[in-house]
Amino acid sequence: MSRRVSWPQRRGAALALLLSLSACGGEDPSSPSEDAGPGDSGSPEDASVAVPADPYADEVVEFLPGPGAGFGQDRFPSIVLGPPVGSGLDSGSLDVLSLGKSGSITLRFTDLAVMDGPGVDLLVFENAFLIAGGPRAFTERAKVSVSDDGVQWFEFPCAPSDAANNYPGCAGVRPVTANPAAGISATDPAVAGGDGFDLATVGLSRARYVRIQDSGTSGSAGTSAGFDLDGVAVVNGVSLTAAP
Numbered sequence: 001m002s003r004r005v006s007w008p009q010r011r012g013a014a015l016a017l018l019l020s021l022s023a024c025g026g027e028d029p030s031s032p033s034e035d036a037g038p039g040d041s042g043s044p045e046d047a048s049v050a051v052p053a054d055p056y057a058d059e060v061v062e063f064l065p066g067p068g069a070g071f072g073q074d075r076f077p078s079i080v081l082g083p084p085v086g087s088g089l090d091s092g093s094l095d096v097l098s099l100g101k102s103g104s105i106t107l108r109f110t111d112l113a114v115m116d117g118p119g120v121d122l123l124v125f126e127n128a129f130l131i132a133g134g135p136r137a138f139t140e141r142a143k144v145s146v147s148d149d150g151v152q153w154f155e156f157p158c159a160p161s162d163a164a165n166n167y168p169g170c171a172g173v174r175p176v177t178a179n180p181a182a183g184i185s186a187t188d189p190a191v192a193g194g195d196g197f198d199l200a201t202v203g204l205s206r207a208r209y210v211r212i213q214d215s216g217t218s219g220s221a222g223t224s225a226g227f228d229l230d231g232v233a234v235v236n237g238v239s240l241t242a243a244p
Helices: 013-024
Strands: 059-064 104-108 112-115 122-125 142-147 195-197 209-214 231-234 237-239
Touching: 112 231, 122 142, 122 209, 142 195
Parallel strands: none
Antiparallel strands: 059 104, 104 209, 112 237, 122 195, 122 231, 142 209
16 A cells, blocks of 8 residues: 555554554464364355355454554554445555555454355455556555464465466455445455455365465555555355354
């Protein structure tokens, strides 16, 4: 987001880290959640695939800001936990948290899990926008990983320097149109914008965690460097709270 607008100086990375620890309640992202058990792989046979009622991340497990992070921390963690507030094809949303250069954030779903269903299972929203009406977009790319237990991670292939092929496999590439005020669904890949991920790509049937890490290939300036996270949404999901 560094080339879009100049931001006033905000708190530094050290304060951001303190905020992150407070937001996640000290949970160790390397430890399984209480509801995770040995062999808990969440196979598709456990429940039918459906669009969940609350498709957004519920908790910030860890935030490791990189150099140049800062924008959005005054609204952290809620700014990344709700629905995306896209500004359309030609404008980048300000409802974002800048991760900083090579910074990362780990989010957890507590009331649902991402399930491997037809096509895209998970959408990740940044604030990319078309340059002068397109077709090229201003992008800040990130790598996306998923996990079901918070221990074993599966990273989607991402080519953050392959501009000729529109950075295949990366997040932060497509503009975001999903916005509650406009009535555009954040769980419909056909209209939501953002970047879609299919669990089948990494051979995982269920995921309760998603980690987003700035690729380190974007420019930086002020307190808005790196990937700018607006939110994530489950497209194919299964309830974690329904009675057996």
